[in-house]
Amino acid sequence: MSGKPGPSAAAVLPELPVTFRPVRTRVVLLTVGAGLLVVLTVVALMMPSGGAQPWGPGDRATMIITGLLIFALLAVLSRPKVVADDDGITVVNLVASRRLEWAEVVKVNLRTGDPWVYLDLTDGTSLAAMGIQPGGGRDQAVRAARQLRALAEARGTGQPGTR
Structure with a gap:
């Protein structure tokens, strides 16, 4: 899931707020x-x-x-989740939680072999978003990553395919 999104990656924007978590x-x-x-x-x-x-x-x-x-x-x-709302994203991992504004997210990555989604941030760091992980179902994780990427591109200042 790196690079520019293809036609199938142009995910329909979900209604906000939306929670992504490995339910299974x-x-x-x-x-x-x-x-x-x-x-x-x-x-x-x-x-x-x-x-x-x-x-x-x-x-x-x-x-x-x-x-x-x-x-x-x-x-x-079982705690990890990613919650997207009008103002940004809340990433809840095992013991830490972090709130991000949409403008802070440059890119949403889920590459082959990644254990979960990584968010590239404007400060040059990456943040693991353990709430979206292929271990619970690859297709579901790819769909969730595409939806989160589409939301970040629509609401943030990050440009598709940059970095």
Whole structure:
């Protein structure tokens, strides 16, 4: 997805605000996290409290806390998204979030082999936009990247195919 957009890249501008996020990845991560939390909680509560090797409250709490920590980690991994609105773009990655004005975005890139979209910015840096990633479906990621590129070109000062 580098270079000038071709005829198929002239994406229809989506209605704003629009949120791009890897939905399948998010569903899988949150489902696995919730499932592990339930399993670890059930196991902790079913372990024997008597006998030769009894489980005490600390052992049970440790299992449940472990489940909560795993769920929290998977929830953080499911966080990435890109939100475009009238004023600009909000890029939410794993632990950081950044707000950009449309004029700050020069180019939207999704090249073959890239793990997610990169935004070339007017200050000469690039910003990873993990909310649009081919891992959840290449066609969906390409379509989202084209829509975001079309929005950036229509609303920003960046010129198509520059840099």
